[in-house]
Amino acid sequence: MKPGVGEFRSRQQPITHIAPTRPGMSWLAWLFLMVLRRISKLKMARGLEFIHFAQWQRVRTKKLPRLSPDQPAENFSHDFFMFTTNYNGDWDQYIDTFARVAHIRRGMWWLWRFSQGFPGPIPLRNFKQFIHYQTYSEALYYSAYPAATVRNIAAALEVKRELEAFSAVRPGEETPAAFKKRYLGMVTAIAPNLGSAPGPAPYVIATSQPGGLPAMVTYTRNGKRKRKLALGPLLGRLATGGGGEQTLIAAMSPIEVKPAHAVTKEIASRIAAVNASTSPSPFAMCPMLHMARLLIIDDLRPKLGSRPSASLRTNYLLFVAAIDGRLEDFLDCLYTADPDFAQGVWGRCLGYPEGRDGPVYLRRYIARSLLPVQLPFVGFPGHSALDIRRALRVHSNMLDWMGDVHRTDMSDAELMAAWQGQLAVLLAGDEATR
Amino acid sequence: MSDSAERHDDIQGLLRGFGMRWPYALFVYSAFGDDPEQNQEFLRTLPDALGCVGGPTSVAEVDARRADPGFDSPFNVAFTFRGLSKLGIAPDVLSSFPPEFIQGMRRRAAANRDNGRSAPECWEPPWRDGTVDIWLGVYADTEAVRERQRQRLSEHLAKYGMQVDGFDLPGQLTAGDTPVWLDDPACQPEASQAVEHFGFGDGISDPPVKGLARPGSGVTDVGGKLDEKGRWQPLAAGEFLHGYLDEIGEVPAGPTPTDIGRNGTYLVLRKLSQDVDAFRSYLSERAQRNGMTADELAAKLVGRTRNGVPLVASATADRNDFRYAGDEHGVQCPLGSHLRRTNPRDSLGFQTILVDRHRLLRRGMPYGRLVPRDRKMSDINPLAAGATADESYPGQGLMFLALNVDIRRQFEFVQSQWINFGNDLRQGSDRDPIAGLHNPAHPKNNRIVILTEPAESVVVCSEIPSFVETRGGDYFFLPALHAYAAIAGGHQYQ
Numbered sequence: 069m070k071p072g073v074g075e076f077r078s079r080q081q082p083i084t085h086i087a088p089t090r091p092g093m094s095w096l097a098w099l100f101l102m103v104l105r106r107i108s109k110l111k112m113a114r115g116l117e118f119i120h121f122a123q124w125q126r127v128r129t130k131k132l133p134r135l136s137p138d139q140p141a142e143n144f145s146h147d148f149f150m151f152t153t154n155y156n157g158d159w160d161q162y163i164d165t166f167a168r169v170a171h172i173r174r175g176m177w178w179l180w181r182f183s184q185g186f187p188g189p190i191p192l193r194n195f196k197q198f199i200h201y202q203t204y205s206e207a208l209y210y211s212a213y214p215a216a217t218v219r220n221i222a223a224a225l226e227v228k229r230e231l232e233a234f235s236a237v238r239p240g241e242e243t244p245a246a247f248k249k250r251y252l253g254m255v256t257a258i259a260p261n262l263g264s265a266p267g268p269a270p271y272v273i274a275t276s277q278p279g280g281l282p283a284m285v286t287y288t289r290n291g292k293r294k295r296k297l298a299l300g301p302l303l304g305r306l307a308t309g310g311g312g313e314q315t316l317i318a319a320m321s322p323i324e325v326k327p328a329h330a331v332t333k334e335i336a337s338r339i340a341a342v343n344a345s346t347s348p349s350p351f352a353m354c355p356m357l358h359m360a361r362l363l364i365i366d367d368l369r370p371k372l373g374s375r376p377s378a379s380l381r382t383n384y385l386l387f388v389a390a391i392d393g394r395l396e397d398f399l400d401c402l403y404t405a406d407p408d409f410a411q412g413v414w415g416r417c418l419g420y421p422e423g424r425d426g427p428v429y430l431r432r433y434i435a436r437s438l439l440p441v442q443l444p445f446v447g448f449p450g451h452s453a454l455d456i457r458r459a460l461r462v463h464s465n466m467l468d469w470m471g472d473v474h475r476t477d478m479s480d481a482e483l484m485a486a487w488q489g490q491l492a493v494l495l496a497g498d499e500a501t502r
Numbered sequence: 503m504s505d506s507a508e509r510h511d512d513i514q515g516l517l518r519g520f521g522m523r524w525p526y527a528l529f530v531y532s533a534f535g536d537d538p539e540q541n542q543e544f545l546r547t548l549p550d551a552l553g554c555v556g557g558p559t560s561v562a563e564v565d566a567r568r569a570d571p572g573f574d575s576p577f578n579v580a581f582t583f584r585g586l587s588k589l590g591i592a593p594d595v596l597s598s599f600p601p602e603f604i605q606g607m608r609r610r611a612a613a614n615r616d617n618g619r620s621a622p623e624c625w626e627p628p629w630r631d632g633t634v635d636i637w638l639g640v641y642a643d644t645e646a647v648r649e650r651q652r653q654r655l656s657e658h659l660a661k662y663g664m665q666v667d668g669f670d671l672p673g674q675l676t677a678g679d680t681p682v683w684l685d686d687p688a689c690q691p692e693a694s695q696a697v698e699h700f701g702f703g704d705g706i707s708d709p710p711v712k713g714l715a716r717p718g719s720g721v722t723d724v725g726g727k728l729d730e731k732g733r734w735q736p737l738a739a740g741e742f743l744h745g746y747l748d749e750i751g752e753v754p755a756g757p758t759p760t761d762i763g764r765n766g767t768y769l770v771l772r773k774l775s776q777d778v779d780a781f782r783s784y785l786s787e788r789a790q791r792n793g794m795t796a797d798e799l800a801a802k803l804v805g806r807t808r809n810g811v812p813l814v815a816s817a818t819a820d821r822n823d824f825r826y827a828g829d830e831h832g833v834q835c836p837l838g839s840h841l842r843r844t845n846p847r848d849s850l851g852f853q854t855i856l857v858d859r860h861r862l863l864r865r866g867m868p869y870g871r872l873v874p875r876d877r878k879m880s881d882i883n884p885l886a887a888g889a890t891a892d893e894s895y896p897g898q899g900l901m902f903l904a905l906n907v908d909i910r911r912q913f914e915f916v917q918s919q920w921i922n923f924g925n926d927l928r929q930g931s932d933r934d935p936i937a938g939l940h941n942p943a944h945p946k947n948n949r950i951v952i953l954t955e956p957a958e959s960v961v962v963c964s965e966i967p968s969f970v971e972t973r974g975g976d977y978f979f980l981p982a983l984h985a986y987a988a989i990a991g992g993h994q995y996q
Contacts (some may be wrong), residue, residue, distance in 0.1 A: 079925075115851075158913055158919060161856075168750060168855050192750050217925045227809075252959055259832040259960045262951045263838070263930025305682050471964040476954075478790050 070475075079217050080120060081159065081359050082209045084388070085151040085274040087183040087202040088371055089126065094147040097182035099124040101442035111174055112447045116165060117218050120211075121359060121390045122153035122445040123316045124179060129368075132320060132384070133437045135419025145377045148368060149183045151441075152388045154316065154359055155208075156217040163199060167192045185371035201372045204386075207339045208362040211454040213460060216265055221448060223261035223455055224463035228260050231462060235495060239488050243287050244480035248307040251483060253473065264467050265460060294400075313453075314358070315391050319366070319437035325355040331416050332383045336364055338412040353405030354483040356392040356451045362413070362441035383419060387434070392452040396431050465494045503740035505747035506713030511562040512765045512982045513743065514578045516639065518561045518906060519865050522696070523568055524576060524641035525674035526648040527867055529771075529901060532653055535663050538590030538992075543655040544662040545579070545990035549656035552577050552640065552651060557983045557990075565716050574647045577640045579986065580769045580978035582606060585635030592763075592994045597981070598758040602906040602909045603768060607976045608632050613914050615922040615939045620972035622702075626773065627973025628668040635773060637978050662956050668974075669873055670773065672867035672901040677700075681875045682808065683783060684796035685789075692862030699776045699898040700800070700936070700969070701875075707845060708824050709745075709861045712736040724847075728853040734823075738994030739848040739910070742863050743767050749858045754907045762995045767905050770862075770913045772975035774937075775899040778873045781969045792961045794954070802952045803963070805841025812841070831953065838929040838950040840936040843920045850926060860915050862904040870898035886984060899973065909977055939989040940968045 088098055101124055104110075113119050129144035155162050166176050167189040180186040185202075186209045187194035213221070234254045242250070322333045339362055344351045351360050363386040370376040403410045403426070410430050414420055420433050448456065471485055507513065520527070549557055552575065567573035581589070583604045587596055600611055605684040608622045608629070616622060628634045635712050638655065642648035648671070659665055659743040673697070677691040682701030691703045698704045715721040715736070726751070739800055740748030745764035752935030756763035776912040785796040785803075792799070801807045806821075813835040816824045826842065826849045829835055835842055842849060869994040873882050883896045907913035919926060923932040931947055940948035949964035981989065988995070 158915060161919070164750075164859055165856060168859075169852050190750060191752050193670040193752060217930075219925050219928050220930055223928060223930065228738050255960045257954050257955060259951050260837065260928060260964070261929055262931050262960075264947045264949065333638060423516070446612070468946070470951070470960070470962045474960070474962060476961060477957050 069123050072287070078400050079215055079220075080154045080209075080359070081156070082154045082206050082359075083152065083199075084204045084361065084363055084386070084484075085199060085202050085207060086127070086148050086204060086368060087180070087185065087198075087367070088144075089147045089149050089182050091146055092178055093182040094126060094128070097147075097149055098442060100178070100182065101126065104323060112175055113445050114447065116172070118155045118162065118363050119445065120218055120447045121316060122151070123318065124442045124443040125150050125318060125389075125439060127320075133322060133419075133439075135417075135433070135436055137320055139418055140381045141324060142381055143378050144368070146184070149180070150318065151179075152361070153445075154192070154211070160196075163196050164192065167195055182215075188485045198372065200323050202369060203478060204365065206363050208343055208349075208360075210349055210353075210357070210360045212358050213456055216456070216460055218447050220263075220265035220460070220463075221451075223263065224265065224450070224456070224459035225451060226261050227258045227466055228462045230254055231495060233465060235491060244484045247487075248480040248485045251487065252398075255470070261453060261463075262467060262470060265463060267400050277469075282447045313393065314446050314449065315393070315395055316390050316441055316446070317387070317391070317395055317434075317435050318439045318441060319387045320439055321385045321387070321414060321420075321433065321437040323364070323385055323416070325382050326366075326380070329383070332364060332366065335385060335413055335416055338409070338416075339364075342409065350402055350406035350409045353396055354391075354401040355454050356398050356401065356452065357405040357485070358390040358392070358456075360387070360389040362386070372478045381420070385413065387437075390446070392454075395434070397432045399434055400427040403430045453502045465496065469494055503747055503753060504713070505740055505751075507711060507739040507743055507746060508713060509561050509982075510565065510714075513561045513714075513984065513986055514766075515559040515561050515564040516577055516769070516865050516980060517711075517742065517767070517863065518564045518579045518901070519708075519715065520564065520576060520641040522674055524574075524643050526642045526645050527670075527672045528638075528640040528642070528648050528655070529667050529672065530638040530640070530651050530652075530659075530669040531628050531668040532636050532638070532659055532664050533667055533764070533955070534585060534588040534631050535637045536588070538588060540662055542806075542990050542992050544664065545594075545659075545986065548579070548638075548658065549577075550712075550908050551654055551709040553654070557986050559985055561584045561714070562632040570572055574644070575642045575651050575877050576642060577638065577651075578980065580637045580771075580980040582634055582711070582976050584632070586989075587977060588635060588991055589989050591989065591996060595759070595995045596758060596763060600755070600909065602914065603977050603979065606632065607770075607772070610914065610977075614877065614909075614917045614972075616972050617939065619944065619968070622940050625972065625974040626668060629773070631680070631975060633667060634976055637769070637976075640728075645968075647801055656829060670869050670901055672869040675868045675872055677701075677872075682700065682863060682872065683815055684785060684978055686795050686798070689797045689801075691809045697872070699778050699872065700781050700804075701872075702804055702806065702808050704868075706806075706810050707841075710734075710736040711741070711863065712739050714739065714742075722820065724818075724820050727855075727858045728825070728848060730853065731954070732853070735897075737861055738859060740907065741859070741861060741918040742907055745935075746909055748907070756907070759995055762981070762985050762988070763987070765911055766985055767907055767980050768901070768909050769980045770906065770909060770975070771978060772902040773869075773899065774902050774969050774972040775897050775973050777879075777969050777971075778898050779879050781966050782875075784967065784969075788961075788963050792963075794961070799952075799961075799963070801838060802836055802961075803950065805835050806841035827975070833953045836952045837926060837927045838935065840934050843899075843927060843929075843934050844916060844937070846920070846927060851853075855928075860912055861914055862906050862916060865903040866900050866906060867903075868900050870896075873898060893918065898968075905980070907987060935966050938966075939970075939972070940966055940967070 127148040127150050130140045134144050166172055173189045176189045189195050229343050248278050365384040365386050367380045556708055558578045613624050640651045674696055677695055677697045678693050683689040693699050694707050695703045710723050712728045721774040723736045726734050726736045729735050738749050739746035744766050748754050785800050787797040789796040806812050810821050812824045814824045814829050827849050844859050871882050921937050923930040924930050935950045948966040952961040
């Protein structure tokens with residue numbers, strides 16, 4: 069069950085929604101998503117200002133990763149349509165908005181029209197029931213900036229940009245009067261963005277790239293070093309001018325063939341231990357990670373009210389993440405941060421090379437587990453997780469300035485001196501400085 | 503099925519409001535005994551005991567007898583879930599009520615941000631202990647009539663082994679000749695204007711409900727929802743009453759069988775204390791620091807001047823006929839002001855679509871006497887000054903009453919997302935400067951950013967104390983008259 073109003077643990081909440089596709093509609097769904105990816109920048113999702121990331125993908129049941137000869141093929145008569153997102157705010161408000169704003173309603177209708185049981189955005193009660201029923205619970209959800217909403221981040225990035233532009237004029241290049249005039253212009257410009265936002269999570273993350281790791285090697289699906297595997301088409305990778313690129317992934321790793329359940333329970337316990345721990349999670353040690361979630365999928369639900377055409381023969385671990393740059397670098401970092409976690413979760417899955425330590429095997433294994441992402445959405449393209457965390461820190465510094473120092477009755481010279489005295493602190497976005 | 507309210511003779515009069523015709527109120531909170539049949543009999547005989555006929559006063563009766571001098575005291579009744587469960591209603595019917603109503607306001611404290619000094623353990627006894635079963639709202643045209651009704655009600659309760667577990671004596675306040683401005687006498691509300699204790703005109707912007715307006719009353723659709731052409735329209739009756747279509751054209755989920763809910767609604771009752779001294783002192787200190795008058799600053803925090811004029815210009819003479827388009831950055835009316843938070847109108851885009859499902863019909867009344875500008879609360883409150891409890895009861899505040907058909911989607915949403923959180927209006931975690939329940943442990947976040955007009959500077963009002971605190975309250979079911987009669991008649995609704 070989703071947290072209710074005022075009960076959310078962080079300001080972000082994940083939705084993982086997997087619905088069966090209508091008979092014969094699987095390829096149409098795929099085509100639709102691919103066309104949409106080409107022609108749409110998903111402005112509607114951006115305009116809502118409460119979605120951080122989203123991805124839509126068609127999941128082919130016949131192509132679910134089979135990574136061990138012991139693993140049977142799945143025999144569903146249909147494919148699935150998966151929608152994963154994270155948003156901030158109230159669940160009902162989120163769904164209400166989908167249904168009530170005309171062009172978003174049309175968009176939703178198109179996106180889910182290939183799914184069985186989709187009743188349309190209205191009646192809202194049926195739509196909510198559809199969403200609820202096909203939503204799967206996350207075993208773990210991580211965000212690099214859990215307290216920040218989309219609007220917090222937009223405000224922080226804007227304040228940081230204005231502050232950096234304002235600070236480009238060197239001390240001594242202008243008179244106190246000119247400074248104050250510019251200053252008032254700047255604070256007036258950023259005033260609508262000065263709502264207080266809690267900073268990023270209070271732990272320090274590693275900020276250097278991991279070194280000394282094996283070079284990137286890519287593998288084919290059977291694990292042979294045949295040729296470099298182009299992961300691009302598999303990933304929700306977005307080229308974003310100037311700011312690097314962000315990658316959305318979904319990897320579904322087989323855990324064990326049913327009815328066995330012991331390994332699944334062990335993995336669930338390992339994940340639960342991370343959730344329960346007060347120490348930073350292994351994900352927090354990866355500076356390029358925006359968000360991640362892990363789900364244990366022991367079956368896929370049919371349309372509400374109908375009998376399943378088949379059941380999953382294998383339990384799966386679904387891993388969804390949004391990262392900066394290359395997946396391989398992230399996996400190296402994750403493994404290095406906590407090898408026991410990587411080995412205890414993916415290392416226990418079917419097809420993971422037994423007794424093999426090292427990030428290269430995790431990379432290889434995840435690469436074989438990937439599900440193609442047809443339609444990715446990123447709320448802040450071009451801004452890395454570190455950029456966002458720094459901006460939130462600078463924003464917080466500026467709020468302190470506005471609350472503690474800024475006064476309308478300060479003289480020009482007083483104001484200029486105070487500003488110059490605090491400038492280094494104001495622009496300090498590195499967590500090590502706190 | 504219609505989205506327009508019908509059967510005014512079946513809807514309790516609180517939906518209309520008792521206004522200045524019956525400006526004195528007596529709210530009595532009591533607990534039923536253990537015998538459902540005796541409790542039903544109490545309800546059957548209650549109207550007679552209060553000098554009324556049939557049942558609780560309906561909207562139709564309020565309208566029809568408004569000019570009747572003999573009709574001096576209407577009354578309405580509502581039940582907590584605990585109360586309903588003592589009236590012999592079948593268990594499966596009881597369990598069909600929504601979870602937040604079943605849990606009650608005390609258990610929903612986290613959702614409503616009732617913490618610190620507003621936490622349930624600090625509430626007044628009947629609310630703190632969760633012992634209230636029934637709300638009896640008796641309205642009167644004079645204080646003497648109210649006193650008479652209070653006596654009658656006490657006797658009637660005693661006759662059935664019940665007692666007054668708590669009471670309040672709210673009433674409509676008008677500014678009259680009591681000065682409530684701080685440093686600008688021009689801000690003084692008109693003498694006949696209904697005001698609240700911080701000295702602002704009140705009751706100006708309740709939403710119009712389709713089919714509920716009294717014919718010939720002059721009530722317009724202004725302040726409702728905006729249609730695609732930008733015209734005001736009334737809100738669908740289903741947002742405020744069970745049994746009607748709501749804003750998305752559906753009949754909201756309600757208790758089953760539907761007959762028990764039809765023409766009924768939920769009443770959110772909260773006793774909110776107002777610290778008038780702290781409010782004035784904060785205004786004076788911050789205004790001086792920022793080169794404003796205290797009344798200017800007060801208007802920025804509230805979103806209207808004391809005499810009710812909105813900071814965003816009205817399109818017509820109607821003080822409720824305004825929208826925020828053109829003031830996206832809050833230069834005229836701060837984005838974090840009380841008015842803009844509690845009803846953002848078109849601030850969230852898409853006309854008012856993102857707001858329409860979170861509206862409340864407010865029927866609150868202040869309690870306590872107005873504090874003139876040059877006096878302190880202790881000068882006005884005899885009990886606080888050491889007088890006996892019989893003379894009066896202490897403090898200034900508001901008996902906040904809100905009617906809505908979905909407590910979670912409407913009242914709790916406004917409380918948690920708009921008043922005690924600011925994301926939708928780009929205010930981050932900042933809270934409503936007036937009604938927000940501020941956290942004294944994080945005073946820097948208890949703030950509002952104000953752009954001064956013309957846009958020359960920015961004023962940050964930080965370390966805002968909680969001017970308003972919760973003293974108690976609960977969620978009630980306000981049944982239609984037919985449901986009241988059925989419950990009182992022992993109908994189990996199976």
